[in-house]
Amino acid sequence: MAKPNDNGFEPKIVAFLCRWCSYAGADLAGVSRMTYPDNIIPMRVNCSGRVDAGMVMAAFERGADGVLIGGCHPGDCHYVNGNYKTRRRVILLKRALAEVGIKPQRLHLEWISASEGVKFQRTVTEFTRLIKGFGPSPMSEDGKN
Amino acid sequence: MGKIKVGIYWAASCGGCDVSLLEIDEQILDVAAKADFVFWPCATDTKYSDLRAYQDGSIDVVLFNGAIRTQENHDLARLLRDKAKHLVAYGSCAQMGGVIGLANLSSRKEIFTTLFGEKSLWPQEESNQDGYPLHLPAFLERVLPLVDVVDVDYVIPGCPPPKEMVSKFFEALLEGKLPEIGAVFAAEKNLCDECPRERKEERITRIVRPHEIEPKQDSCLLDQGIICMGPATRGGCGAVCPLANMPCTGCAGPTANITDQGATMLNAIASLIGTGLEGEEELEAEEAILAEIDDVIGTFYRFSLAASIFKGAQREQRG
Numbered sequence: 406m407a408k409p410n411d412n413g414f415e416p417k418i419v420a421f422l423c424r425w426c427s428y429a430g431a432d433l434a435g436v437s438r439m440t441y442p443d444n445i446i447p448m449r450v451n452c453s454g455r456v457d458a459g460m461v462m463a464a465f466e467r468g469a470d471g472v473l474i475g476g477c478h479p480g481d482c483h484y485v486n487g488n489y490k491t492r493r494r495v496i497l498l499k500r501a502l503a504e505v506g507i508k509p510q511r512l513h514l515e516w517i518s519a520s521e522g523v524k525f526q527r528t529v530t531e532f533t534r535l536i537k538g539f540g541p542s543p544m545s546e547d548g549k550n
Numbered sequence: 551m552g553k554i555k556v557g558i559y560w561a562a563s564c565g566g567c568d569v570s571l572l573e574i575d576e577q578i579l580d581v582a583a584k585a586d587f588v589f590w591p592c593a594t595d596t597k598y599s600d601l602r603a604y605q606d607g608s609i610d611v612v613l614f615n616g617a618i619r620t621q622e623n624h625d626l627a628r629l630l631r632d633k634a635k636h637l638v639a640y641g642s643c644a645q646m647g648g649v650i651g652l653a654n655l656s657s658r659k660e661i662f663t664t665l666f667g668e669k670s671l672w673p674q675e676e677s678n679q680d681g682y683p684l685h686l687p688a689f690l691e692r693v694l695p696l697v698d699v700v701d702v703d704y705v706i707p708g709c710p711p712p713k714e715m716v717s718k719f720f721e722a723l724l725e726g727k728l729p730e731i732g733a734v735f736a737a738e739k740n741l742c743d744e745c746p747r748e749r750k751e752e753r754i755t756r757i758v759r760p761h762e763i764e765p766k767q768d769s770c771l772l773d774q775g776i777i778c779m780g781p782a783t784r785g786g787c788g789a790v791c792p793l794a795n796m797p798c799t800g801c802a803g804p805t806a807n808i809t810d811q812g813a814t815m816l817n818a819i820a821s822l823i824g825t826g827l828e829g830e831e832e833l834e835a836e837e838a839i840l841a842e843i844d845d846v847i848g849t850f851y852r853f854s855l856a857a858s859i860f861k862g863a864q865r866e867q868r869g
Binding site: 458466490494539 | 812819820833845858859865866
């Protein structure tokens with residue numbers, strides 16, 4: 406593992422987790438007593454397809470330094486195709502973020518199933534480290550010039 | 551009772567809004583019979599000092615077009631708010647920043663550097679020209695919609711506002727039947743509701759620009775791969791652009807329930823694209839389709855960037 410970035414900055418990360426897979430994966434990580442950074446603010450949504458572009462933008466507007474979206478693996482969506490919609494949305498959103506000057510890596514989409522507690526732990530740990538390295542989002546109070 | 555007093559001001563605008571007033575054809579005679587234009591820099595020689603001399607609230611209605619780009623625009627918005635009984639955001643720029651709002655993708659410094667070069671050549675707010683002091687209004691860091699500076703009573707959207715909306719407004723004004731504060735002189739539903747083109751396909755399998763194909767007359771432009779902002783845009787114009795084979799670009803702004811027009815359209819496009827392929831092939835094909843959108847912000851936020859959640863460029867600090 407790379408050396409954790411220790412610049413004293415504790416990012417706020419909003420994690421939209423789908424109820425059927427990723428939120429259950431987070432639960433599994435919890436009941437298995439795995440540890441991961443407490444920077445994430447989990448938001449349970451019924452489907453990753455529920456996470457519309459406006460919700461991601463609103464999270465950044467209200468001070469999130471990073472946004473994580475967790476959904477079911479392709480083919481596993483409880484609502485058949487919600488995660489595919491999110492995947493396309495994230496492609497466009499990342500480009501929109503880049504065009505307004507926000508690092509597109511601040512938005513991350515990951516497929517985490519209900520049995521992947523370890524993957525949840527790893528994803529959150531790595532994403533938190535990445536955002537720590539980036540510093541505050543330019544839309545957050547700390548990041549405003 | 552005297553004539554209705556009307557003021558018209560252009561802030562950061564192209565002048566198209568002022569011209570659009572004439573689109574109401576012979577109704578302009580009714581307007582001229584019942585109303586006096588007490589302040590209209592585009593058409594009459596009125597000075598700011600004349601405007602300041604009016605009592606507060608003495609101008610019945612002020613149609614304000616253009617975005618807030620300079621301190622002068624900002625100050626006039628404040629002044630006109632004081633003098634006007636009713637202040638109307640007229641056109642996309644006053645309503646949402648409009649096309650001018652796209653300048654928010656660049657900072658003041660970047661704009662000045664591009665225009666004037668090194669800093670010593672930038673225009674100064676205070677300077678001396680041949681012994682006379684010259685004051686220029688400050689250029690604000692960001693373009694703002696009117697509503698960010700003062701309270702706005704009514705909105706007449708559009709770039710420029712189409713005849714129907716302007717006509718509806720003057721009708722209400724002349725009859726003394728202006729609606730409740732906050733009314734928008736356009737439809738409540740989105741543009742697709744009044745567009746005669748028929749939507750047949752379930753999925754978009756390609757994205758093209760309007761000049762690349764000859765669109766079929768009767769079917770939905772989105773079906774044919776042209777990005778049409780109809781789903782995220784307020785109707786009321788009679789779908790004039792789609793009827794002329796051009797896609798809606800969103801000038802009327804979002805419907806009442808939408809906070810961010812671009813985000814809504816982005817969602818719609820992402821949901822509509824589909825290839826019928828599977829696995830990695832599908833992902834690659836979707837990425838290729840989406841790559842055809844050249845300019846995400848310019849496409850989805852052509853008129854609404856300054857009023858969007860982003861408001862403009864955000865600069866990453868080096869962390």
